[in-house]
Amino acid sequence: MRIKEDQLQFLIGSGIGAIFGEQGMRSFVEACDLKKRSTGGRFFQEGDPASGIFLILKGRVKLLRLTRDGRETILHIAEAPTLIAEAAIFMGKYPATAEAAEDSELLFLSKAAAFELIERNGKFARWFIGNMSLWLRRLVGRIEELTTSDAAARLSRYLIDLHEKSKPGISLSSPKVTLPVKKGELARLLNMQLPSLSRIFRKMQDEDLIEVVGKTIILKNIASLRRMTLPPLE
Numbered sequence: 001m002r003i004k005e006d007q008l009q010f011l012i013g014s015g016i017g018a019i020f021g022e023q024g025m026r027s028f029v030e031a032c033d034l035k036k037r038s039t040g041g042r043f044f045q046e047g048d049p050a051s052g053i054f055l056i057l058k059g060r061v062k063l064l065r066l067t068r069d070g071r072e073t074i075l076h077i078a079e080a081p082t083l084i085a086e087a088a089i090f091m092g093k094y095p096a097t098a099e100a101a102e103d104s105e106l107l108f109l110s111k112a113a114a115f116e117l118i119e120r121n122g123k124f125a126r127w128f129i130g131n132m133s134l135w136l137r138r139l140v141g142r143i144e145e146l147t148t149s150d151a152a153a154r155l156s157r158y159l160i161d162l163h164e165k166s167k168p169g170i171s172l173s174s175p176k177v178t179l180p181v182k183k184g185e186l187a188r189l190l191n192m193q194l195p196s197l198s199r200i201f202r203k204m205q206d207e208d209l210i211e212v213v214g215k216t217i218i219l220k221n222i223a224s225l226r227r228m229t230l231p232p233l234e
Contacts, residue, residue, distance in 0.1 A: 051110065055081060055083050059102045061098050062077050062101045063096045076138065149229070153229050160222065160225055162180075
């Protein structure tokens with residue numbers, strides 16, 4: 001299977017590319033199938049047999065689970081070049097649904113091919129296990145966040161995380177972040193209702209912590225936003 005050369009170079013320069021090297025990365029890509037979905041399309045659904053793993057090549061993917069009352073809960077939004085569903089091949093079924101948050105392209109490696117690669121490539125096996133550990137830490141952190149933080153603290157932490165991931169250069173103006181999802185999806189990700197999210201945004205603006213311009217959020221007082229994420233003093 002062939003992909004665009006710039007996409008291949010993107011993978012070669014990523015963490016998985018550092019493991020395989022250029023030729024090994026080319027061989028990995030050749031062993032994969034390319035899966036494309038438009039926004040809202042699903043790569044797999046919760047409960048489907050886990051037939052393989054996916055490496056995000058382009059776009060962003062929402063990982064969802066259904067609550068008992070049928071509501072969708074967003075567990076995470078993954079971006080390229082993230083590996084997803086690695087734990088699922090040991091579980092037998094996909095524990096969540098993977099839905100394209102925007103037009104996305106993923107490389108699919110079958111379960112048999114993934115197991116063979118794990119067995120014969122120690123570096124890949126360690127990287128693979130490291131990815132599963134990262135997902136475990138992320139989920140534990142999310143559980144802790146949802147059970148110990150109030151809604152404003154969760155939003156503050158999300159905005160700060162966006163800022164830190166963007167690695168902005170030195171600027172005399174206030175830093176800006178762009179919401180990668182619609183506000184309704186952000187509310188679900190932060191486990192709150194949209195009206196509550198809107199109220200918190202308004203309150204933060206009234207307190208001159210942020211300025212909201214569409215999907216762009218100007219962080220006017222990062223120090224105060226950080227303090228909001230801290231647990232209350234006993």
